[in-house]
Amino acid sequence: MRALLLVVALLGLLVGPHGPASAEGGVAPALAALSSRHYDDIANGVAALAVSGDPRAAAILGALQGGRLYARADHALFIRGPDGTYVDAATGAPAADPGTLREVRVNNAVRRALDAGLGALRLFAPDAAVRATAADTLFAQPDPAAIPALDRAIASEPDAGVKTRMEQARAAAILQKPDASEADRLAAVATLRARGGLEARGLLEGLSGQPPAVAHAAAAAVSALDFDLRLWNYAQSAWYGLSLGSVLLLAATGLAITFGVMGVINMAHGEMVMLGAYATYVVQVLFRAYVPPGLYGLSIPVAIPVAFVVAGIVGIAIERLMIRFLYGRPLETLLATFGLSLILQQAVRTIFGPTNRDVDTPAWMSGATQIGGLQITFNRLYIILFAVGVLFALMAVLRRTPLGLQMRAVTQNRRMAAAMGIRTPWVDALTFGLGSGVAGMAGVALSQIDNVSPNLGQGYIIDSFMVVVFGGVGNLWGTAVGAVVLGVINKFLEPVAGAVLGKIVVLVLLILFIQRRPRGMFPLKGRAAEA
Amino acid sequence: MSPAPRALAVPLAVPVIVTGTAVLVAALALGGVAPAYIVSLYGKYLCYGILALAVDLVWGFGGILSLGHAAFFALGGYAMGMYLMRQIGPRGVYGDPLLPDFMVFLNWHALPWYWHGFSHFPFALVMVMLVPGLLALVFGYLAFRSRVSGVYLSIITQALTYALLLAFFRNDMGFGGNNGLTDFKDILGFNIESGRTRAALLVATGVVLSLQYVLARAVTRSRFGKVLIAVRDAESRTRFLGYRPESYKLVIWVLSAVMAGIGGALYVPQIGIINPGEFAPTNSIEAVIWVAVGGRGTLAGPILGAVLVNFAKTLLTGTLPEAWLYALGFLFVFVTLVMPKGLMGLVRMRRRDDVPGAAAAASAAKEATG
Amino acid sequence: MSAEPEGAIGAVADTLLYLDGVSVSFDGFRALNSLSLVLAPGEMRAVIGPNGAGKTTMMDVITGKTRPDTGRVVFRADTDLTKLDEPAIAQLGIGRKFQKPTVFEPHTVWDNLLLALAGDRRPGFTLRARETAEERARIESILRTIRLSDHRARRGGDLSHGQKQWLEIGMLLAQEPELLLVDEPVAGMTDAETEQTAELLREINRTRSVVVVEHDMAFVRALGVKVTVLHEGSVLSEGTIDHVSEDPRVIEVYLGR
Amino acid sequence: PSARAADDGPIKVGILHSLSGTMAISETTLKDVMLMLIDEQNKKGGVLGRKLEPVVVDPASNWPLFAEKARELISVDHVSAVFGCWTSVSRKSVLPVFKELDNILFYPVQYEGEESERNVFYTGAAPNQQAIPAVDYLMSEEHVKRWVLAGTDYVYPRTTNKILEAYLKSKGVKDEDIMINYTPFGQSDWQSIVSQIKRFGSAGKKTAVVSTINGDANVPFYKELGNQGIKATDIPVIAFSVGEEELAGIDTKPLVGHLAAWNYFMSVDTPENKAFIERWRAWTKNPKRVSNDPMEAHYIGFNMWVKAVEKAGTTDPDKVIAAMIGVSVPNLSGGYAAMMPNHHITKPVLIGEIEDNGQFNIVSQTPGLIVAQEWSPYLPGSRDLIADWRPPMSCGNYNVKIGKCLGAGSLTAGK
Amino acid sequence: MLSVEGVDLHYGAAIALRGVSISATAGAVTCLLGRNGVGKTSLLRAIVGAHPITRGAIRWDGADISRLPPYERARRGIAWVPQGRDIFPLLTVRENLETGFAVLPRRARRVPDEIYELFPVLKTMLRRRGGDLSGGQQQQLAIARALVTKPRLLVLDEPTEGIQPSIIKDIGRVIALLRRRGDMAILLVEQYYDFARELAQTIAVMDRGDIVLSGAPGELDEQDVRRRLSV
Numbered sequence A: 001m002r003a004l005l006l007v008v009a010l011l012g013l014l015v016g017p018h019g020p021a022s023a024e025g026g027v028a029p030a031l032a033a034l035s036s037r038h039y040d041d042i043a044n045g046v047a048a049l050a051v052s053g054d055p056r057a058a059a060i061l062g063a064l065q066g067g068r069l070y071a072r073a074d075h076a077l078f079i080r081g082p083d084g085t086y087v088d089a090a091t092g093a094p095a096a097d098p099g100t101l102r103e104v105r106v107n108n109a110v111r112r113a114l115d116a117g118l119g120a121l122r123l124f125a126p127d128a129a130v131r132a133t134a135a136d137t138l139f140a141q142p143d144p145a146a147i148p149a150l151d152r153a154i155a156s157e158p159d160a161g162v163k164t165r166m167e168q169a170r171a172a173a174i175l176q177k178p179d180a181s182e183a184d185r186l187a188a189v190a191t192l193r194a195r196g197g198l199e200a201r202g203l204l205e206g207l208s209g210q211p212p213a214v215a216h217a218a219a220a221a222v223s224a225l226d227f228d229l230r231l232w233n234y235a236q237s238a239w240y241g242l243s244l245g246s247v248l249l250l251a252a253t254g255l256a257i258t259f260g261v262m263g264v265i266n267m268a269h270g271e272m273v274m275l276g277a278y279a280t281y282v283v284q285v286l287f288r289a290y291v292p293p294g295l296y297g298l299s300i301p302v303a304i305p306v307a308f309v310v311a312g313i314v315g316i317a318i319e320r321l322m323i324r325f326l327y328g329r330p331l332e333t334l335l336a337t338f339g340l341s342l343i344l345q346q347a348v349r350t351i352f353g354p355t356n357r358d359v360d361t362p363a364w365m366s367g368a369t370q371i372g373g374l375q376i377t378f379n380r381l382y383i384i385l386f387a388v389g390v391l392f393a394l395m396a397v398l399r400r401t402p403l404g405l406q407m408r409a410v411t412q413n414r415r416m417a418a419a420m421g422i423r424t425p426w427v428d429a430l431t432f433g434l435g436s437g438v439a440g441m442a443g444v445a446l447s448q449i450d451n452v453s454p455n456l457g458q459g460y461i462i463d464s465f466m467v468v469v470f471g472g473v474g475n476l477w478g479t480a481v482g483a484v485v486l487g488v489i490n491k492f493l494e495p496v497a498g499a500v501l502g503k504i505v506v507l508v509l510l511i512l513f514i515q516r517r518p519r520g521m522f523p524l525k526g527r528a529a530e531a
Numbered sequence B: 001m002s003p004a005p006r007a008l009a010v011p012l013a014v015p016v017i018v019t020g021t022a023v024l025v026a027a028l029a030l031g032g033v034a035p036a037y038i039v040s041l042y043g044k045y046l047c048y049g050i051l052a053l054a055v056d057l058v059w060g061f062g063g064i065l066s067l068g069h070a071a072f073f074a075l076g077g078y079a080m081g082m083y084l085m086r087q088i089g090p091r092g093v094y095g096d097p098l099l100p101d102f103m104v105f106l107n108w109h110a111l112p113w114y115w116h117g118f119s120h121f122p123f124a125l126v127m128v129m130l131v132p133g134l135l136a137l138v139f140g141y142l143a144f145r146s147r148v149s150g151v152y153l154s155i156i157t158q159a160l161t162y163a164l165l166l167a168f169f170r171n172d173m174g175f176g177g178n179n180g181l182t183d184f185k186d187i188l189g190f191n192i193e194s195g196r197t198r199a200a201l202l203v204a205t206g207v208v209l210s211l212q213y214v215l216a217r218a219v220t221r222s223r224f225g226k227v228l229i230a231v232r233d234a235e236s237r238t239r240f241l242g243y244r245p246e247s248y249k250l251v252i253w254v255l256s257a258v259m260a261g262i263g264g265a266l267y268v269p270q271i272g273i274i275n276p277g278e279f280a281p282t283n284s285i286e287a288v289i290w291v292a293v294g295g296r297g298t299l300a301g302p303i304l305g306a307v308l309v310n311f312a313k314t315l316l317t318g319t320l321p322e323a324w325l326y327a328l329g330f331l332f333v334f335v336t337l338v339m340p341k342g343l344m345g346l347v348r349m350r351r352r353d354d355v356p357g358a359a360a361a362a363s364a365a366k367e368a369t370g
Numbered sequence C: 001m002s003a004e005p006e007g008a009i010g011a012v013a014d015t016l017l018y019l020d021g022v023s024v025s026f027d028g029f030r031a032l033n034s035l036s037l038v039l040a041p042g043e044m045r046a047v048i049g050p051n052g053a054g055k056t057t058m059m060d061v062i063t064g065k066t067r068p069d070t071g072r073v074v075f076r077a078d079t080d081l082t083k084l085d086e087p088a089i090a091q092l093g094i095g096r097k098f099q100k101p102t103v104f105e106p107h108t109v110w111d112n113l114l115l116a117l118a119g120d121r122r123p124g125f126t127l128r129a130r131e132t133a134e135e136r137a138r139i140e141s142i143l144r145t146i147r148l149s150d151h152r153a154r155r156g157g158d159l160s161h162g163q164k165q166w167l168e169i170g171m172l173l174a175q176e177p178e179l180l181l182v183d184e185p186v187a188g189m190t191d192a193e194t195e196q197t198a199e200l201l202r203e204i205n206r207t208r209s210v211v212v213v214e215h216d217m218a219f220v221r222a223l224g225v226k227v228t229v230l231h232e233g234s235v236l237s238e239g240t241i242d243h244v245s246e247d248p249r250v251i252e253v254y255l256g257r
Numbered sequence D: 001p002s003a004r005a006a007d008d009g010p011i012k013v014g015i016l017h018s019l020s021g022t023m024a025i026s027e028t029t030l031k032d033v034m035l036m037l038i039d040e041q042n043k044k045g046g047v048l049g050r051k052l053e054p055v056v057v058d059p060a061s062n063w064p065l066f067a068e069k070a071r072e073l074i075s076v077d078h079v080s081a082v083f084g085c086w087t088s089v090s091r092k093s094v095l096p097v098f099k100e101l102d103n104i105l106f107y108p109v110q111y112e113g114e115e116s117e118r119n120v121f122y123t124g125a126a127p128n129q130q131a132i133p134a135v136d137y138l139m140s141e142e143h144v145k146r147w148v149l150a151g152t153d154y155v156y157p158r159t160t161n162k163i164l165e166a167y168l169k170s171k172g173v174k175d176e177d178i179m180i181n182y183t184p185f186g187q188s189d190w191q192s193i194v195s196q197i198k199r200f201g202s203a204g205k206k207t208a209v210v211s212t213i214n215g216d217a218n219v220p221f222y223k224e225l226g227n228q229g230i231k232a233t234d235i236p237v238i239a240f241s242v243g244e245e246e247l248a249g250i251d252t253k254p255l256v257g258h259l260a261a262w263n264y265f266m267s268v269d270t271p272e273n274k275a276f277i278e279r280w281r282a283w284t285k286n287p288k289r290v291s292n293d294p295m296e297a298h299y300i301g302f303n304m305w306v307k308a309v310e311k312a313g314t315t316d317p318d319k320v321i322a323a324m325i326g327v328s329v330p331n332l333s334g335g336y337a338a339m340m341p342n343h344h345i346t347k348p349v350l351i352g353e354i355e356d357n358g359q360f361n362i363v364s365q366t367p368g369l370i371v372a373q374e375w376s377p378y379l380p381g382s383r384d385l386i387a388d389w390r391p392p393m394s395c396g397n398y399n400v401k402i403g404k405c406l407g408a409g410s411l412t413a414g415k
Numbered sequence E: 001m002l003s004v005e006g007v008d009l010h011y012g013a014a015i016a017l018r019g020v021s022i023s024a025t026a027g028a029v030t031c032l033l034g035r036n037g038v039g040k041t042s043l044l045r046a047i048v049g050a051h052p053i054t055r056g057a058i059r060w061d062g063a064d065i066s067r068l069p070p071y072e073r074a075r076r077g078i079a080w081v082p083q084g085r086d087i088f089p090l091l092t093v094r095e096n097l098e099t100g101f102a103v104l105p106r107r108a109r110r111v112p113d114e115i116y117e118l119f120p121v122l123k124t125m126l127r128r129r130g131g132d133l134s135g136g137q138q139q140q141l142a143i144a145r146a147l148v149t150k151p152r153l154l155v156l157d158e159p160t161e162g163i164q165p166s167i168i169k170d171i172g173r174v175i176a177l178l179r180r181r182g183d184m185a186i187l188l189v190e191q192y193y194d195f196a197r198e199l200a201q202t203i204a205v206m207d208r209g210d211i212v213l214s215g216a217p218g219e220l221d222e223q224d225v226r227r228r229l230s231v
């Protein structure tokens, strides 16, 4: 009953024209609603407050969004400042001792109302970026009530780009307005069509109760947009494939060295990747503890060398303690490294616990940008760049440095290499260390998109071996191309066949491919390869 | 060219030990002397022994490192599981006379075609061998014909088992998805839970393993076996002698797959469940590990390795639940570093050393005097 | 590059092996350059030529290891070897000794020979095969010929370089091929052994055809057969040893002054 | 069948949770909480005047090993009851063992239902105690019209989605408004699926995702949601297997507002819960340790078992099984959980929105307790089945239409 | 100055060398002859460190190097041309040669032109993979690779095997030239007696793991040597 009364009161407010209803009594019901324990009431209160024109509205709603709005048992509202003091929400007067308060909580419905409400209010913010975001929020949550505000904002908007976005938001709202004229609606449809994108399509598709002409125009616009979207979809799939490929590549490059170059069937490769991911976690923990928050974004760049060194040192230790006794017995390295992977997994479980660790993505790496219909998430973009960087650095080391030459010589004929004066133990250790270190760096990248858990490595080991073999063992280029090809095939198949079937198909294709090219995509040719 | 008595003694030793221990364990358990649970436990070890023997045939003698052999084991297991499912009849929870429970609750209306026939034991038995054998035949034919070898082969066997894993996980495949086939009631009319059935299964496993051992021994000792070893170490050279390595590999590969399938078929009734987890690549890798621990290229070694590693696993997961992976991991590392030829290597090494060593000493003596 | 039908058939009729315009190239490098060569049944032929002339490649082509880009290799007038794979060619009766000795390392000397013995090569046979007295006698005699009787129980891999050479020759004998391709049989042998090898080959040549590649001119001379000189993948000169060793071009590229 | 330990020795309790392998991530905590509960009970004097002794084994996420270890616990260690398993397949794997050796399993995880066994007590939720209320919530509160049912490709998601699909259709949702998507275990690349969802959600109708994505795959899934900017206010995701423990491994800021449906949240504001969390943190010596729903299930299950043992005056499984039905103990959300004749317990259903601190803001709670429907009325095969383990019926799958206990149920029931 | 003193070498339990002693001095060629399987290669392996010895000592410049790993010996100026060539099959010809740089100071790391003059074919094949070369070309590469390290002891195991006559002559000339320069000791295993006799200051004949004859070519009874080389 109480709720009903409240709704009636609010309706009164809503129908009240957009003129400033500044009378104290005007916003009181809205404020009372905010102090309710029912999310519906709060949402209605937010909507009411947003259009009330009350000068304190923005502050109150902002506080609510930021989790700084508190209610007292008598429905009085208070805003907590950053310093912990409270002000009376309705008046802005400091409240020395507000008594027992309870935080006003929000749910999705309230959040939506807040977005819409604050959107309207922020249309006039001094900062162009804020205005643009406000326009976008209104576009996403079209609300006819915001049209007057939009009109005013459009009239006074100096920035052309922001203005367009406001017009788009207005068009979206017009289509929702019951009494809009047909001409206005048609114009709105045209605006949306010109904007394009999934959101516009969604708005157009979701229209109901439109005059026939408008419905017709909307349908035409939807199918036009669909065509665009389909094209973009291919591009998008290719991008996903590329980015999956880069992840596979990162996971596999270390293996391309320990396995491809050295011939060690390295079952502990995945654990090296995992160590890299945990190194990232530790770096972030340390950053949180000892480094000013402003520099937190550096945690990932710092983690890369750390992971390289940590995994590299572990790799060197493994080589010295274990692998070096097994040269000439490549298949037995499988047994030993499998044992090792069990040990490393359990060690991490003992030290860090069995559950996932939280590695977060610094602000500069999160989010996405839109290029036409192509959505590019930043973390994936960086991972691709990183993978390419690692690949080229590694190729340079192997091809251009004396160390690289010695690595290859040692793995091809250890006895002869030693007779040529190459310090084989040293080169062996460095090679394995390098491979492990690179795997560790892959762990940094993977920590950004996957679980950081003791099982992390297990998830990638099979794929890594497949990539290396698909590309052709001992060929870094092959590994790179193999990773990308597998990634792209996977991503084009996934939408068609579903993720599970898609994966099966990829595996079967791989098996068939190897029948055609028994030594991978880029086989070593000639007498040398036929042992 | 070892003297006749030894040649006779050795092939008998393993079958006698395997069958003997199986009978012993079964008898002790039936007599109430030993806990009943060791029957199916030992049965499981012996089934793994079969798998290990199969892996060793292709790896130790044919040089084919299969990282997907558990797939054949699992396929044999599924064939047996399907038989056992069909034996449930109307005793399932939904009381459906035809459909297994998982089909009922996923709204299947008819038995898929590939389930027909499995209610007959002989048919199932044929399938136990035929399905892994056929898959191995097709896969092996393609791979060996196009000369896929080494790690390339290993990795595609892994891809094979991984693909099967994913496929069997799919509920739509009609094999019970992740939950697999379970809740078996009886086999050949005997209650699968009764101690006697268990004992019989254990003894049967022991006998089958022994037979397989004898067969494997005969094959590897034959001229075929020698060609196979030649193929393992110098495949292209055998071609110039007129041998077709691909057909040799194919024969041993299919034989091994069938053996593994039979192992899987014996495994399922003793374990009581078959699910896609058996296709997991790590299972295949573990089988390779047993072989390596026991001694690659020997026939008794893999069996020993399978039993011991799994015994260690049973023991450690119970007594050191939090640290057993360390223990097992160190065990593997230790075995590789200290016993390069596996457990059997210890035995073998001594024998090998005194044979050619003695010969060399003798010839040295001759040279010195001559 | 199809051969003129008439001439080809004429040449083919009384030949054992006929290489007809065979070319092979690797990444653009021509190892064989429309090489033609005719070998009569029962003939022994020495092939010499500078390092890299294509001698081994020629053997690779005959035995099916390398597929030529163009040209045919006709065996016994009716079989085009380029259509067959290695085992098929071997089973036709073409045996080969490699330049770098390759034996089955884990097998004993005895088993190496056993595996090489002529006979059915199919798994169905080898699964059932038992060592017959006949086979044993044959192996014994080969062991004597190659002087490895004392080493019969040693692993092939444990032999010295020269012993491996001998073992490989033994394996070739065991194969009883119609045509033997012998790549540098006396490399690493003492002068005395070289002579014995020449003797052995002449002996074999009584019943079989032989193509032998060698750089040891004394050996070639000892064989006393027609010599073909290869250079840059094709025939430079052909004739008796005296004829070719006086050919200035052969001296220039091969023998040196 | 097996000999029991002497009556004055400690009572052994088996703990059968994976401590290694893929499931360790979820199950290790349950082992810990069991150890704590047993420890606390011992401090209170044990049960029947005897101390409790936990027996921990590691089935290593390996299903056959689960069966082997269960057998070992029962016939070698002579435990009186076992608390364990997480995945359905592990339960299926040990089930024959428990039936054969006649012992008790407490299974603490939400599952697909379609089962009621004499030797198992299900303390997790059946689909109607989690999935259906969740969908109800989305329909009424978020006004969702279009549904993505995304899950890992195995039995629980498949069954749950079957049930949900039938339920949604019964509520008038059309075929084209339901999208079903399955992914393999351990799926880590969610880019295209998330964008597919986004596209599906751009049809102008309010769209939500009902996620039965399992275990590890959730982290990359949520990370991708965050990256592609899918906010809870646009397309909310409601999950059935994402709890506090899983969230602890994710940066939750981009996920605020996404939902989960459980029968317990750590944020439940009751004195019992507060006390429990305090004890838990003290016992694990980790002031940040979180609690979650399956833990509560073990808490309830364990207390029920203690009560039933005391009621029966013995640990003999047959007697305890008989005594279990009707036992009722406090849950942590301020009510009581009662063991029903179908061996499932009554539960409240809570819907929570993810908060930026990794906790859930409870936005809805069923007013009363919900009784489990182990046999779903939405599946044709099980529509007519009920379970009642009280004599005289003593049947886990009684067909009310034909008035008969089906299949093997009737055979084993008497035993 | 190399001196091998009473060296035993075993393969497993089988003995291949028994108490072998031999020496090589700078500016001289020591040539080792013997039938197949008598232990020539084994002796060279012992010297370069490719196989451990079980007894005896190997002194180089006065220090016992018999316990040093092969790469340390290489760093002290010992280079080896093994029997069977041991080319790095997947490295290009150039890279094969460059492996010899490991023992050289950074400044000295270049392939001397005289190597290409000696083996012109290598110059044309610098980018080809070592494993693709013909047998004789590989042998030439192996010798060239050893020379790149500027050794003070050059150990050659049947260097003429598989090489065409004209180049054998060249190799003979080079060995003679190196000998004449006087700063390099050369130890040569050869089956080709005439070649050996022409080049060697000392000839040693091995039989059954031991040295049974040695001396300057002029002093030795040729018939005796030949007999020892035949069966």
Ligand SMILES: Nc1ncnc2c1ncn2[C@@H]1O[C@H](COP(=O)(O)OP(=O)(O)OP(=O)(O)O)[C@@H](O)[C@H]1O
Pocket: A525, A526, A527, A528, C026, C027, C029, C030, C031, C049, C050, C051, C052, C053, C054, C055, C056, C057, C058, C099, E128, E132, E133, E134, E135, E136, E137, E162
């Ligand atoms: N796979 C390959 N790739 C590139 N070049 C090759 C390959 N195989 C052979 N060659 C080249 O082909 C030429 C012929 O080689 P071949 O081995 O036939 O020579 P050969 O006459 O046997 O020489 P030798 O007397 O040294 O054994 C050589 O120059 C060699 O480098």
Ligand SMILES: Nc1ncnc2c1ncn2[C@@H]1O[C@H](COP(=O)(O)OP(=O)(O)OP(=O)(O)O)[C@@H](O)[C@H]1O
Pocket: C157, C158, C159, C160, C161, C162, C163, C188, E011, E014, E015, E016, E034, E035, E036, E037, E038, E039, E040, E041, E042, E043, E083
């Ligand atoms: N790796 C090995 N393992 C076991 N025995 C070996 C090994 N290498 C050589 N032998 C044996 O040691 C003895 C000496 O061999 P070595 O290679 O030194 O002879 P060689 O004089 O160089 O002969 P060749 O002239 O044939 O090259 C031979 O009997 C040989 O069989």
Ligand SMILES: [Mg+2]
Pocket: C055, C056, C057, C099, C183, E134, E135, E136
């Ligand atoms: Mg050649």
Ligand SMILES: [Mg+2]
Pocket: C160, C161, C162, E040, E041, E042, E083, E157
């Ligand atoms: Mg030698």
